[in-house]
Amino acid sequence: METPVAEALPKLAQRLAGEGARVEGAQRLSGGASMETWTFDIVSGAAREGLILRRRTAPFDPETARSISLATEAALIRAAAKNTALVPHVRHVCDDSDGLGEAYVMVRAAGETLGKKIVEDSRFDGVRPKLAFQCGEVLARIHATPPPDGLNLKTVDAVLELDRYEEVYRTTGAQRPVLELAFQYLRKRTPEPAAPVLLHGDFRNGNIMFDPERGVAAVLDWELAHIGDPAEDMGWICTNSWRFGRPEKPVGGFGDYADLLAGYEAAGGRPIDLARLRFWQMLGSLRWGVMCLTMYMSWQTGVEKSVERPMIGRRVSETEADLVVLLEQGL
Amino acid sequence: MITHPKTEELVQAVALWIDQVRPGLDPRNAFLARVAVNVLSVVERELTKGPAAEARASEAFAEVLGHPGEFSALNAELCERIRSGDFTETTPGLLEALRTLAFDQLAIDQPKYRPEVG
Structure with missing residues (x-):
């Protein structure tokens, strides 16, 4: 003990x-x-x-x-x-x-991490228009970081991600036609492989500490870091699940695609197509939907007994509504 | 079935009681109590809106599949047809049926959620 x-x-x-x-x-x-x-x-x-x-x-x-x-x-x-x-x-x-x-x-650093505060609180009104650009900059620096030797990081691409999440989805036994269609739709549109880079893996509003004066202060929660397509990190922060009630602002509920991409390039990142980002954004909604299902399953199988878990299972419908809109728009 | 009280009123009563005791709880349990109230709100909405939502979804699925049936059977068949590649996003009526399903379910599960803008 x-x-x-x-x-x-x-x-x-x-x-x-x-x-x-x-x-x-x-x-x-x-x-x-x-x-x-x-x-x-x-x-x-x-x-x-x-x-x-x-x-x-x-x-x-x-x-x-x-x-x-x-x-x-x-x-x-x-x-x-x-x-x-x-x-x-x-x-x-x-x-x-x-x-x-x-x-x-x-x-311990001072700053705000609650996504809802970042998108709503008047303390961030001044800095908010700069945040998407800054997120692009910090991502470019993360992606350009050579991973230290001997860490054995996993490498994933779009096909592996789809395979993995579809396998997890099948294991749950859930039958959700929106998720089924999203899997099929994305499989037909996987982008050409990109030169793999170090990814944060969970880069979203909620995992970034912001300062009301300076903006981005620190990128937190690195436990899902891996190697893969740079557009994966960009798509994840644009997934509507992390916009905290501000769907009209695609980057984290506070910014626009163009600023995120511009910040990325300004800090030396290799230019990324919006279409590629949007593919990963849609895969992000699907991924979060499947993750919500697995959180329910952890309760159902008795691994976790918190009342939070089954309730998260009822957030799958959020991602399904998002996916329906994205399917209607088309990639 | 019984109206005095109705099932959803029983659920409301428990939710109100949790709200009453919540201020006296430690932070972790106060958080879980709030989640519990949210759970009961879902139950209440499913009781009141669920049957109509299921009927609408069944009707839309039946239209796409070309035959009537009970919701879970239609849903399973729809999943299989999509998975096999038989149905795609261009299949007439499919996206409309999925929109009906997803937005009705969202209104039960998370009515405050603001979905992706079209």
Whole structure:
């Protein structure tokens, strides 16, 4: 049994800030079946450091996991930082002596991550028109980051993604004609393969920290990072599921396609066709629909017992309505 | 079947009670209680709007498939015809039928969701 976090943190404080350092304000922020996030301060004399701990609470299986290990996540964040992408500052990657299991510590930064606030709150009115361009810039820097050696990142393309999600969909046993048609439709329109790059893998409004003055502050939540088509990351932030009630603004509910693409090119990214982005956007809606189904399944099979899970199953219809509109428009 | 109270009123009563006790809960349970209220809203809407939505979808599916039937059988057949490539986005009536299905279901599941703009 691992040491409870609250007991392990004081030792970590001394390791990071020297003898006499102590922990204040340790609090669990969120937690699911396999991952926890904690906020805490290390106080040493007059110095105070605000930190975030991310740790896995269930064993990690690299064969079956969709996500990467936390050590890999930390290594990628550090590599992206070196390539001037705006990302969190990784302060420490935990090892056995920390007694926290698989975990790393990053510097706590101020900013807003709630998607709804970004698209609605008047504090962001001034900076909002710049956000899509900035998202393009930061994506170009992530995509140009050479992945560190030995990380064994998975490589995917559109066909593999469709195969994987269709297999997952079939496993659920659900019969949803809109999803069926979307699979068939997208299969007939898979774009020519693009030169694969490092992808964030979950680049959307909600996983980006924004500052009301400066805009993009840090790209968070790297657990789905992989190698693939650069348009995948662009399509995902344009998926309507992440527009927080602002469908008329395709980029995250705050911006337009042209600005995202222009920012990408301005930061040295290889130009991407809107059609290619829209393919991945539609695949994004399908992907989120299937993910919602699997979250329901995790409840149905008894893996997760939270009331949240079956309710997420009733969000599949959001993606189906989006997919119907996209099918009507055509790619 | 019974009207005093109707099934949807029973559901409403539980939702109201959860809302009453919610302020006293810790943050995690307060969040889950809000989700629980949302769950009950779906149940209530499915009770009141579900039968008409299913009838509309069945009618639209029957039109595309060319024969009548019960919803789950029509739905299964439609899925199979799409999967086999027999039906595509250009099949007359298919997209209209799927629009009926998807938007009726959205009105039950997530009525506040603003779908992709056409």
